[in-house]
Amino acid sequence: MSTESYVDRPFLFMGAASLHSLLEKSQGGHWKNTERRMSRKDEPQDKFHFVTIIFLILGLGTLLPWNFFITAIPYFQARLCSEPPQVNEISSNNNRSFAHNETAPCKDEFSFNNWMTLLAQLPLLLCTLLNSFIYQWIPERVRIAGSMFAILSLFIFTAVLVKVEMGAQSFFDLTMSTIWFINAFCAILQGSLFGLLTLFPQHYSSMFLSGQGMAGTFAAVAMILSMSSGADHRTTALGYFVTPCVGTFISITCYFLLYRMEFAKCYLSKSNTNNSKSYELETKTELLHQGEENGDAAGQKKAVLLLKDAESGVVGEEKQSVSVWIVFKKIWVMALTIVITFGVTLSVFPAITAKVISHSENEDWKKFFNPVCCFLIFNTMDWIGRSITTKTLWPGPDCKYLPLLAASRSIFVPLFMFCNIPDRTYLYSFFFNDAWFIIFMIFFSVSNGYFVSLPMCLAPTKVLKHESETTGALMTFFLALGLSVGAGLSFGFKVLL
Numbered sequence: 001m002s003t004e005s006y007v008d009r010p011f012l013f014m015g016a017a018s019l020h021s022l023l024e025k026s027q028g029g030h031w032k033n034t035e036r037r038m039s040r041k042d043e044p045q046d047k048f049h050f051v052t053i054i055f056l057i058l059g060l061g062t063l064l065p066w067n068f069f070i071t072a073i074p075y076f077q078a079r080l081c082s083e084p085p086q087v088n089e090i091s092s093n094n095n096r097s098f099a100h101n102e103t104a105p106c107k108d109e110f111s112f113n114n115w116m117t118l119l120a121q122l123p124l125l126l127c128t129l130l131n132s133f134i135y136q137w138i139p140e141r142v143r144i145a146g147s148m149f150a151i152l153s154l155f156i157f158t159a160v161l162v163k164v165e166m167g168a169q170s171f172f173d174l175t176m177s178t179i180w181f182i183n184a185f186c187a188i189l190q191g192s193l194f195g196l197l198t199l200f201p202q203h204y205s206s207m208f209l210s211g212q213g214m215a216g217t218f219a220a221v222a223m224i225l226s227m228s229s230g231a232d233h234r235t236t237a238l239g240y241f242v243t244p245c246v247g248t249f250i251s252i253t254c255y256f257l258l259y260r261m262e263f264a265k266c267y268l269s270k271s272n273t274n275n276s277k278s279y280e281l282e283t284k285t286e287l288l289h290q291g292e293e294n295g296d297a298a299g300q301k302k303a304v305l306l307l308k309d310a311e312s313g314v315v316g317e318e319k320q321s322v323s324v325w326i327v328f329k330k331i332w333v334m335a336l337t338i339v340i341t342f343g344v345t346l347s348v349f350p351a352i353t354a355k356v357i358s359h360s361e362n363e364d365w366k367k368f369f370n371p372v373c374c375f376l377i378f379n380t381m382d383w384i385g386r387s388i389t390t391k392t393l394w395p396g397p398d399c400k401y402l403p404l405l406a407a408s409r410s411i412f413v414p415l416f417m418f419c420n421i422p423d424r425t426y427l428y429s430f431f432f433n434d435a436w437f438i439i440f441m442i443f444f445s446v447s448n449g450y451f452v453s454l455p456m457c458l459a460p461t462k463v464l465k466h467e468s469e470t471t472g473a474l475m476t477f478f479l480a481l482g483l484s485v486g487a488g489l490s491f492g493f494k495v496l497l
Helices: 003-026 030-042 047-071 073-080 087-092 112-134 140-161 168-197 202-227 233-258 262-271 273-294 297-319 324-348 363-388 402-417 434-462 465-496
Strands: none
Touching: 047 112, 047 140, 047 168, 047 202, 047 233, 047 262, 047 363, 073 112, 073 168, 073 233, 073 363, 112 168, 112 465, 140 168, 140 233, 168 202, 168 465, 202 233, 202 363, 324 402, 324 434, 324 465, 363 434, 402 434, 402 465, 434 465
């Protein structure tokens, strides 16, 4: 897709929208009726909301890999685990919470959670930058379809690896390589789909983001259902990793179906400059024709003048250069907020939170404690937190203290570190009861969702229209930067345990 697809066309249609409003006021609503007739004639409808559902599934597919890997942490730890220490070893390490158990969870010799988080976020940061360049040379369909097929292949490889016996070090190396490449392709896929969404109405972007919000909950539910089957952990993991293979295949099918939908074709054709110009000419012709039919020479003349003014204004906007530094100065508060938010979140989730175990003696509850209390609650409440921004955008775009509010979430770092975590060296556990961890997780995840969504919603309000694309690119970069910072900090917090 050419650069013009991302930049030029949105401004032309924003200019057309402004023109429609002016004409409606000047001609007593006459244009409104004309527009409705044109819409019915020129643009097909999204029958049965098929395109909406497709974008929901595509959003779900972009975050399936990350969520399925982090939710499967117990499986990976079991494959990498050495012999678990006995009770006398635990007592020497000041872990009295396991006095009633015969054994404790094994020592995390590979720091799997930390490396997984870091090697998932670094390719996201690098490929987000790379995608801003390669989209000019590699066609959109190649980037999106190619990334999806690569992700599907890597998921199949991960599922096959479940049944392959190998040493812990070899398994760790292969898994880390898979995580690196699968997230690299996810970054390219996500960036390309966001570019595609610029051609569609805002509603479809919202559905895409909703699909992304559902990915974590979907992965957690899939893990719980797999564990409920009663099979051994290898069979459970195999069934679990087959699920995203099916999900990714459905996403690929939906993407190809998108280009067969008449409604989608209408918007996708606007990425073509010639088609867009033809659309503009048809708009002018029909407008002038309406003026001739009604014998309204004044209205016709006014319409011509308004069209020329709108076109000249659009051309002026297209020629305006955008300074990254000037845009950054306008949105630095929002950028810093999202870096701090993700920095705090990824510093403990899942590297620290996945280590917390239940203090209950109920074996069934202990088995499901991590998938339910760590991952299902986090993803569900994070989704709710993101949804709050549809009702309120407090404290508003002009608040300079937004980064401080986001930084206040750092209180959750020590709270989680003092929860019921075995295999400690320096710190003690204070919050043994499971209820404490659940309460902390609810507030932690809701605040994460809110402070992630808030700056993304407010940043575009701080810039001019022709700076919107640069703003989106910058915010995406700082989002990836925050994830990488948090992943790096998780190593230090693990050492403090």
